[in-house]
Amino acid sequence: MEIFNNLIFGFGVALSLQNLIYCFVGVFVGTAIGVLPGVGPLVTIAMLLPITFNLPPIPALIMLSGIYYGSQYGGSTTSILMNLPGETASVVTCIDGYQMARQGRAGPALAIAAISSFFAGCVGTLLIAMFGPPIAEMALKFGAPEYFSLMLMALIAAACLSSGDMVKALAMVVFGLLLGIIGTDVNSGMARYSFGLPELTDGMGFTVVAVGLFAVSEIVKNLESPEKGEVFTSKIKNIMPTFADLKASALPILRGTGIGAFFGTLPGTGPSIASFSAYMLEKKSAKDPSRFGKGAIEGVAGPEAANNAAAQTAFIPTLTLGIPGSGTMALMLGALTIQGIAPGPQVMTAKPDLFWGLIASMWIGNAMLVILNLPLVGMWVQLLKIPYRWLFPSIIMFCAVGNYSINNSAMDLYLVGVMGILGYVLVKLDCPPAPLILGFVLGPLMEENLRRALLISRGDPTVFFTRPISLGFMIAAILILLTMILPAIRKKKVEAIVAGGGDKL
Amino acid sequence: MKVRLHENKDLLAGLLMVCIGSIAFYMALDYPFGSALRMGPGYFPRVLAGIFVAFGIYVALRGLRTGEMVQGVWGWKALTLITLSFWVFGWLMDRIGLIPSLVVLFFVSAFAGHEFKLKEVIILTTVMIVFAWAVFIYGLGMPYRLFWWD
Numbered sequence: 001m002e003i004f005n006n007l008i009f010g011f012g013v014a015l016s017l018q019n020l021i022y023c024f025v026g027v028f029v030g031t032a033i034g035v036l037p038g039v040g041p042l043v044t045i046a047m048l049l050p051i052t053f054n055l056p057p058i059p060a061l062i063m064l065s066g067i068y069y070g071s072q073y074g075g076s077t078t079s080i081l082m083n084l085p086g087e088t089a090s091v092v093t094c095i096d097g098y099q100m101a102r103q104g105r106a107g108p109a110l111a112i113a114a115i116s117s118f119f120a121g122c123v124g125t126l127l128i129a130m131f132g133p134p135i136a137e138m139a140l141k142f143g144a145p146e147y148f149s150l151m152l153m154a155l156i157a158a159a160c161l162s163s164g165d166m167v168k169a170l171a172m173v174v175f176g177l178l179l180g181i182i183g184t185d186v187n188s189g190m191a192r193y194s195f196g197l198p199e200l201t202d203g204m205g206f207t208v209v210a211v212g213l214f215a216v217s218e219i220v221k222n223l224e225s226p227e228k229g230e231v232f233t234s235k236i237k238n239i240m241p242t243f244a245d246l247k248a249s250a251l252p253i254l255r256g257t258g259i260g261a262f263f264g265t266l267p268g269t270g271p272s273i274a275s276f277s278a279y280m281l282e283k284k285s286a287k288d289p290s291r292f293g294k295g296a297i298e299g300v301a302g303p304e305a306a307n308n309a310a311a312q313t314a315f316i317p318t319l320t321l322g323i324p325g326s327g328t329m330a331l332m333l334g335a336l337t338i339q340g341i342a343p344g345p346q347v348m349t350a351k352p353d354l355f356w357g358l359i360a361s362m363w364i365g366n367a368m369l370v371i372l373n374l375p376l377v378g379m380w381v382q383l384l385k386i387p388y389r390w391l392f393p394s395i396i397m398f399c400a401v402g403n404y405s406i407n408n409s410a411m412d413l414y415l416v417g418v419m420g421i422l423g424y425v426l427v428k429l430d431c432p433p434a435p436l437i438l439g440f441v442l443g444p445l446m447e448e449n450l451r452r453a454l455l456i457s458r459g460d461p462t463v464f465f466t467r468p469i470s471l472g473f474m475i476a477a478i479l480i481l482l483t484m485i486l487p488a489i490r491k492k493k494v495e496a497i498v499a500g501g502g503d504k505l
Numbered sequence: 506m507k508v509r510l511h512e513n514k515d516l517l518a519g520l521l522m523v524c525i526g527s528i529a530f531y532m533a534l535d536y537p538f539g540s541a542l543r544m545g546p547g548y549f550p551r552v553l554a555g556i557f558v559a560f561g562i563y564v565a566l567r568g569l570r571t572g573e574m575v576q577g578v579w580g581w582k583a584l585t586l587i588t589l590s591f592w593v594f595g596w597l598m599d600r601i602g603l604i605p606s607l608v609v610l611f612f613v614s615a616f617a618g619h620e621f622k623l624k625e626v627i628i629l630t631t632v633m634i635v636f637a638w639a640v641f642i643y644g645l646g647m648p649y650r651l652f653w654w655d
Contacts, residue, residue, distance in 0.1 A: 051641075054646070054647065055645075167560065168518065168560075171557065171561070171564065175522070175525070178526075178529055178554065181549065181553070187544075187546065188537070188546045190536060190546045193532060193550070216587055216591075220617075224578055224579075388618070389618035389619065392618070393611050396587060396610065397607060397633055399591075400591055400595070400610060401637060404594075405641070405647050412595070413592065413594060413595030414592055417591045420584070420587065420591065426518075426521075428579065429575065430514055454542060455542065455543070458542055459540060459542030459543075
């Protein structure tokens, strides 16, 4: 079996001391930010992205993905113990997890959350290993028209399926595409939108945009209102779930994993929608739905499995097609790009050590997370006592030094400031920054593929509708737009997102 | 009800989009447009800028109809201080070395918080500078001088 040989090869890469250390650092930091409210995965990855520029590609990617799936894990801890979701995907876990904690069953709730997360993480990883290579192989046959249509579909889907205002999300995609134009045009050598600054002829740095849009705006938003009071912490006794707990959770874990794996691969949905859908399914399929909201263990197992499965399968389109489905995945793709690796289906064949090493490291990281989360849960809770006024200057320090280090230029930091102001204003006006970064990442590729497609077809735009695969993507894109415009479905979506606490990813 | 246009969320967002889109379109007029067969460097930007302006107009008009207000207060003070801390840090890094630049960064940004306790900021700055030295200079080997005399 080729997949096993590949996985063994991957473990060979991931088990090197250096990669193990970076994997550990990643999941450790990820758990910490998952626990801390107000410091989400987007901010943390944006903050650490410039620093990974100084690392070799494999450890950099291993660490960043550790942060990402680690934060999904860590989020459940504070949800269960104090009804505070560390990040949006764990909002649903609060509902029954916190009730279990109030009934003195915090231990089993945490254990089930960890077990379902671990199981879902492993399945998710296996799915990447299984479906990654065939998808990449198929994508290698795509020509320019197929790629353009695929990117168009992904951007439209990401804007429509994410929470909030669809029109503004689409507008932000366009804005991101415009920002992506900044720099020298590859075909004509002409500098576009460089405002006479030589630094801008290479394009706006990816990390500059990421830090400005996500880190600065998030910090300022958190500083608008005064800090919340002290949080209480409680002692946790007997971690082990009973046999009855395990039996009750088995099916929800399986169902949650399936739902999560599905939503993870779709652009724009991600862990939050996945965990919410899993919760609704458990509630509907339960014999006695009234137990939900009062400490039903299924209400913890299903959503926790779903958000971790989604966190893993989100890597499939990113790694195999080079097309990210969420803001976080766009940052991962950006990490590849600043390492000088062109994302796309060729990554798997050109850089097999990176692809399989990353997958194997996810497995290892998931195992590390169980150890980090169960016995050490008391330590994480202590983190909540750190006041935000100590955290945010430290985050700014990482952002500033990291961005300076990429080009050793102060100009990048001036631009971070400008993007920060822009990012904050956009967030205040409810214009989501995640679609913007997706557009920014895909912009240059889209222009290049559009240009090539029209060159092949001698300027005939119907080429996107006459080639069958391209036509399929176009139809999908139009269907997504249509279904979102139909009011009944839109209303349902709003309800789902309001109840799910919104999807910021 | 009094109409408060300057707090109308969608109107402001729409106007911002129209402004940025118009500037982008105007600047792109300098780049050759080309044809669909041979797209010039001005093709993609002009099309996108046009779409962006159209979105802006739609959002602005919708704002006039719905009249939704901006939620919460604007954190201008925090935004100014944090932006300033990036700018000053960048400017100083070229001139006086990592450690003094970080001291300034911490003091400027800490003012953005709700409380400024001098003792706390001094301790935080010291601890984080040691941390920064360990991670950036010692760990990652970044080639920066620590002070202006290095």
